[in-house]
Structures are given as structure tokens and as C-alpha cells.
Amino acid sequence: MFAKPVDLAGAAVFVALMAALPLAFPSNYLIGVLTVSVLYGIWAVTWDFMSGLTGRENFGHALFIGVGAYTAGFMNTTFGLNGWWSLPASMVVATLFALLIGVPTLRLKGPYFALAMLSGSVIMQRLMLIFWEQTGGEEGLNGLTPLIRSQIGFYYFALAALAAITALLLALSRSHFGLILRAIRGDEATCQAAGINVTFYKIASLAISGAFAGAGGAMYAHYQLQVSPQLFAVVTSITIITMVYVGGMASIYGPVGGAILLVLLTELLRNFGEWRLMIYSCALILILFFLPGGLVAPAWRRLRAALTERRTARTVPASQERSA
Amino acid sequence: MTALLEVANLNKHFGGLHAVKNVSLTLARGEVVGILGPNGAGKTTVYNLLTGFIAPDPGARIVFQGTNVVGLAPYRVAALGISRTFQLCRPFVGLSVLENVVVGALGSRAAAGGDLEARARGLLAQVGLGGKEGVPVDVLSYGDQRRLEIARALAARPALLLLDEPFAGLGSSEIADLSALIRRVHADEGLTVVLIEHKLREFMRLVDRVVALDFGEVIAEGLPDEIVRNPAVIEAYIGRDESAGSVVASHAA
Numbered sequence: 001m002f003a004k005p006v007d008l009a010g011a012a013v014f015v016a017l018m019a020a021l022p023l024a025f026p027s028n029y030l031i032g033v034l035t036v037s038v039l040y041g042i043w044a045v046t047w048d049f050m051s052g053l054t055g056r057e058n059f060g061h062a063l064f065i066g067v068g069a070y071t072a073g074f075m076n077t078t079f080g081l082n083g084w085w086s087l088p089a090s091m092v093v094a095t096l097f098a099l100l101i102g103v104p105t106l107r108l109k110g111p112y113f114a115l116a117m118l119s120g121s122v123i124m125q126r127l128m129l130i131f132w133e134q135t136g137g138e139e140g141l142n143g144l145t146p147l148i149r150s151q152i153g154f155y156y157f158a159l160a161a162l163a164a165i166t167a168l169l170l171a172l173s174r175s176h177f178g179l180i181l182r183a184i185r186g187d188e189a190t191c192q193a194a195g196i197n198v199t200f201y202k203i204a205s206l207a208i209s210g211a212f213a214g215a216g217g218a219m220y221a222h223y224q225l226q227v228s229p230q231l232f233a234v235v236t237s238i239t240i241i242t243m244v245y246v247g248g249m250a251s252i253y254g255p256v257g258g259a260i261l262l263v264l265l266t267e268l269l270r271n272f273g274e275w276r277l278m279i280y281s282c283a284l285i286l287i288l289f290f291l292p293g294g295l296v297a298p299a300w301r302r303l304r305a306a307l308t309e310r311r312t313a314r315t316v317p318a319s320q321e322r323s324a
Numbered sequence: 325m326t327a328l329l330e331v332a333n334l335n336k337h338f339g340g341l342h343a344v345k346n347v348s349l350t351l352a353r354g355e356v357v358g359i360l361g362p363n364g365a366g367k368t369t370v371y372n373l374l375t376g377f378i379a380p381d382p383g384a385r386i387v388f389q390g391t392n393v394v395g396l397a398p399y400r401v402a403a404l405g406i407s408r409t410f411q412l413c414r415p416f417v418g419l420s421v422l423e424n425v426v427v428g429a430l431g432s433r434a435a436a437g438g439d440l441e442a443r444a445r446g447l448l449a450q451v452g453l454g455g456k457e458g459v460p461v462d463v464l465s466y467g468d469q470r471r472l473e474i475a476r477a478l479a480a481r482p483a484l485l486l487l488d489e490p491f492a493g494l495g496s497s498e499i500a501d502l503s504a505l506i507r508r509v510h511a512d513e514g515l516t517v518v519l520i521e522h523k524l525r526e527f528m529r530l531v532d533r534v535v536a537l538d539f540g541e542v543i544a545e546g547l548p549d550e551i552v553r554n555p556a557v558i559e560a561y562i563g564r565d566e567s568a569g570s571v572v573a574s575h576a577a
Contacts, residue, residue, distance in 0.1 A: 176430055176440075179419070183427040186416030186461075193375065193410070195402035195431025195480055250418075 006307055010300065011253075015163055018260075022152055031151050035223060037263035038158045042165055042216035044243040044255035049169045050209035052250040053178060054202055055185035056106070060117030061240050063101075064094045064210040066124055066232035068217025073141035073227040083147045086218040094214020095207045102206040107199045109188075118234065125232035140228030147222045158219055162256065165212050170252045172208070181205050182250070246287055248297025257296030328353045328484060328516050329374075329388050335381040336369055336540075343369050344380075345541040351484070356510055356517045358527055360551065361537035362560055367520040368411055370537070371486050375408050376401040389483060403431055407482035411489045411520075413469040415461040415476070421448065422457035424472055428479030435481040447475040451505055467498045471505070478509060485509075487519045491526060503530050528552065536560070 018038070022031045043061060051058045071093040072086035101120050105113040128135045135141070148154040172178050180201050183191050191198050221227045239262070247258025265283070269276040287295055329351040336344040344366045351357060359367050372378040374386060376398040386393050393401050402408075407428075416424050425444035429435035435443075448454055451471040456464070464472060470490060477485055490506070491499045503526045510517055521527040528534070528548040536544040536551055538560040544551055551557055 176426075179423060179427055180430055182419055183416040183423075186418050187414045189377070189398075190410070190414045190416060190476070191427070191431070192377070192398035193402055193408050194428045194476065195399050196427070197397075197399045197431075 006304055010304065011163070011167075014257075015159065018159055019156065022155065028151055031155050033263065033267050035151075035155045035158055037260040038155070038162045039216050039220050039223070040240065040243060040259035040263055041162045041256040042158075042219075043213050043240050044247060044259040045162075045166050045169055045252060046209040046213040046216070047240050048244045048247070048250065048252055048255045049173065050202075050205045052244060052252070052255070053173060053181035053185060054205055056202060057114045057241075058117045058206070058209075058237075059114045059241070060119070060121035060234070060237050061213060062232050062234065062236040063097060063117060063121035063124060064213035065217035065220065065236065066121065066128075066227075066229075067097050068094050068214030069221035069227040069231050070128070070135070070141070071214070072218035072221040073144060076144045076222070077141050083145050083222050086147075086222060087215050090214040090218035091211040094210040094217070097214075098207045098210030099203065102203040106202040106206065118237070121232045121234060121237060125229045128229040128232070135229075138229065140226055142226040144222055144225045144227070146225060147219070154223060158223075161215070161219065165215075166253060166256055169208075169212075173252050177201070177204075185250075242284060244294075246284070246295050248294030251294070251297035253300070254294055254297030257300075258294065261296065326353060327351065327387075328355075330385070331374070331387075332385040334370070334373060334384045334386065336366075336373055336378065337381055343540050344373060345539070347537075347540070347542055349535060349542075351516055351518065353483075353516055354510075354514050355533060356506075356519070356531045358531035358534045358548070359518060359520045359537060360522075360524075360527070360534050360557070361520075365537040365560070366540035367537055368488055369540070371408060371488055371520065374401075374486065375406055399431060402480065403433060405432075405434060405481075405483035406486065407477035407480045407484070408486040409470075409473040409477050409488055409490065411492065413466070413473050415464075415469055415472055417462055419461060420457065421453060421459050421461055421464065421472060424461055425475050425479045428476035429481075432480035432482075434483075435479060440479075444475075444479060447478055450508070451475045451478075452501065467494050467502075470494065470498075470502065474502075474505065474509075483516065485515055485517045487517065489520050489522065491521060499526050506530060524552070 018034065021034060043065060047058060047061045050056070068090035071090040072083070075081045075086050075089055076083055097120070101116045102113070105116045129137055146154065148157055173181070180191070180196055183196070184198055184201060188198050217231065243258040243262050244255040245258070246262060247256065248254030266280065269279055272279055291298065327350050329349070331347060331349040334344055334347040335342070347370060359370065361367050369378065373380045376393065376396050380394060384394055388404055388406060391404060393404065416427055419427065422441065422444055425447055426440050429440045429443065445457060448457060451474055453468060453471050453475065456468070461469070461472065474487070474490065487506070490502060494502065506517060507530065509515055519527065519531065531548060534546065534548050534551040535542055536554065536557045543556045543560060544554040546554070
């Protein structure tokens, strides 16, 4: 059911294309843009795993990014630990934050969870400024060491991490665990009538989502080599949600494409100067209006259907001849 | 015969409204029991109390297979073996018909293990939804949604199945099919079934025993024939009129 050859081939072509781009057009600028797009891909896919599947919108995904990045910052600069420790540590801290917000709010109906995530990210941004003596305030923490010295090396590491996280979340989403998450989106009361502990599954999916988003935050910190309160910005959370919508909600792989597409689009539109935001917003409105199912996932489904159809079309006439 | 479910002293107040009054019920294993009552009699509230969706007033006793289920979360009650359907169909929107039934089995210890998908296909064939496995649930007809609710509830391999107005909104041929289905699952698996219903004719043929509710109170209990002749039940349905008894009885027969 999961890894059909055509899906694996599609994923392989996508990763190969992403890996080949900086080789075909070698420039540090392009590698930088691609690295950022890949990190946004991690955040979009993790958002989709919780909120896309269960239907419980999270308006503060930047909370996980921020706490992941600050964990990396403190461990690396204040305590002088090797950068690789940042990844597991940021996952642990982000999971704790997911439980802190998820346990009290995900048992409730209504907008409490969405609002708690939103205010959680805003509060953390404030706290980073209030405790400026420890956090460096507006300037944040500087002088992090890179995980991998070569820029393209780090890009390939981030691309591999994105591929691994997406593969894991896709496999989970197509397991019984993922089926339950989608059933929760369908009807919570029926889930309970079927003996399913809805609250547990929502919290577990948020913890998984938060852990990997936090790891993405730590990677971002070791890419920028500094962290700042701006990481908690609400606009980041909204951007991630937009990427998921453009990619195709609840498809898991779609938001990866949505993230990369939107980061590249933002860069391409830089030439338009002041018109950039205008064009960007109009493009988004058009996409959301005319393609409520998103752009990337439906496009892949069509392509996939065309590819498999051609293959079955070649085999079908033979069987028809036999039956005729 | 041991009691499958024992309910005593079941009360529920909603503010000033005493919605369920001192209800006591005992279900024997393998019975098919009907709960009859006019709109607002508290039938669905009784289901919600039994399944943990609403907490009863203090002092209630609900013992299912030897376990006290008062105060347990709905998913825990369901996991113990009580499956219910809803009056308004509540399928998992966004999932296929087959997936809906598979999810029905995922929360139940009794249904764990084995090929859930194969069993779900079997249940769909049993309820007459064979061939619609891949269809998204939101395009199903109302009657098919009702069948799906029952297949989903059966997927958990319950010991007790609570059906909330399974015939509501169905045509007479659909009602005949559905009651045949309920008879079949009862005969095949020895399942204890409780139905809430208005549709007297089919309902009375289906059940072994009827509990009549009015204003949250058990007003009568007995065999279907006795119930349709019971003055309290007739009064609850069509008001106090001496000549009306025979009308109801002939309608129900």
C-alpha cells in the first residue's frame, strides 16, 4: 500500500533534482536559498502531520522552531557543546513544549489549542527579550559553530533530513496511527465510540510534529550561526500554513513541494522590488481560491495517474485480446 | 443466564430538567431489547449515560460484564465492548467506506490483531455495502450511511450493540433489509442488541423485550405484545383516549 514504485520513483527524481540544482548552477546564493527552502519543507511537513491530518490548526509552529533553535544556541555557545548534540536536545525540548501546550488544550473542543500555540510563540518571543542578559535580547545568541563546514555539504545534510522526516511521516500517516489521526478530523465522537483515546492521539501527533520541527529549528540555528527572537515570529507560522495549503493539506508530501515552491517564488520575485509582496499575495489568493486542494499534491496525483495509466494501457489490450 | 448489563438508579439533571429519572435496566446476554418512547423521552440520553458521553448524577450504578463503567471516558467504555451508533449518522468524513470500518476496529481489544482490512470487507459485504469499499463516505446515500454505522460498530466485536434509531429516515424496503441484517448479526454472533426506535411495526417484530420511556422514566417493560396494549404507553404516545388503544395495537401488529 505504501511505497508503490511510481511513488518511490517520483521521490527519487525530486531528491535527485534538488541535489543536482546547485551542481548545475553553482552559486552560494542558490545553495543558501535551497537550504532555507528545505528547512521550510521540514516545518511544513511537520505542521501537516499534526494539523493537516487531525484538523486541529496550529497557529504557532514557530514556537517549536524557536525553542529548537535556542536550545541549539545555548548548548553550543553558553555550554560549548559540539553542534551535533543540538539535534537530539532540540527534539527533546520541543517535545516538552508540545506536551506543555498539548496536554491541557488538546482535550478541549474549540479554539484553545490554536490560540495556545499562537500565544505560546508570542510569549516566548517576549521572554527572549525580557531575559536579555541570558538570551542576548534582540541580538540573540551569536557565534554558533556550523554542523558541516562546506555550505553544499550542509545543504545535502538538510536535504537528507527532509527526505528522511518526510518518509517517516508519510509511513506513519499511512499506518493505522495515521488512519486514526484522519478519523479524528472526520468525527471525534465517533472515534470515542470506537474506543479510540482521541486526546492521546492528538497529543502524540503534536509531540512528533514538534520534535522534528524543533530539530529543523536547531539546523536553522547552525546554518545562520545565530539565533534571535525573530525565530518565534507569528509571520513564520502563517507562512508555514500557507505553504501547507499550497502544497495540499493532509498529503504530507505536498507541503514539502509547497514550501520549496514558495521560497523559490519569493526569491524570483525579488526583482519586482516593491511589487513583490503584491504579486506574491495575489498568486496565493488565486491558488487558494481556485485550487482549494492545493497545487502540489493534486498535480502529483494527476501525473501519477498519467504515468500508471500509460503502463496499464500497454498491458490491457493483451488481456482484452485474450478475452475476445 | 448472567446479566450482561445492570443499570440501577440512573438519573440525569440538565439544570432544572430531570431528563432521566431513576432508570433501572437489566440486559441478559443474547437479548434484543427495544427502548420505546416519544420524542424527548430521554432515550438518547440513556445511551449517552451508558456509554460515558454524559456523566450520570451521583449514585448511579452501571455494571457491564462485572465492571463498573460509571465515570469512565467514552473510549474506555467502548473498549470494554459497548458499541453504539448515532441517531444522526456520524461517519469519518474524508475517509473511504473501508477505512471507516477499519477505524471501528482499531480501538477495541476484542478486534485487535488479524487482518482488519479483510474483516472490514467481510462486514461491508454483510451489511450490503460490498463493492463500495473505496467510495468516499460523504457521497453515500442516507441508507448506506446507516449500514456503514452498523458495520463500523460491529467492527469492534462488541458484546453489546446500542443502535440509536437505526430505521430513521429509511424507506420500507430499506427497513426490511436493515432489520434482517440486525437479526442476522444477532443470530450469527449471539450479540446483545438494544434499539431505540419509533417505527413500531418492524421494531416490535425484531425485539424480544421492550422498555418504554416517557419523561425520562421507565413507564412499562415487557413483551412487545404487552407493551402495545399497555395503557401508560398508549397515553404517552397519543394521549388519554380509551378507544385509541386498539388503533395502536393494530398498527403495531
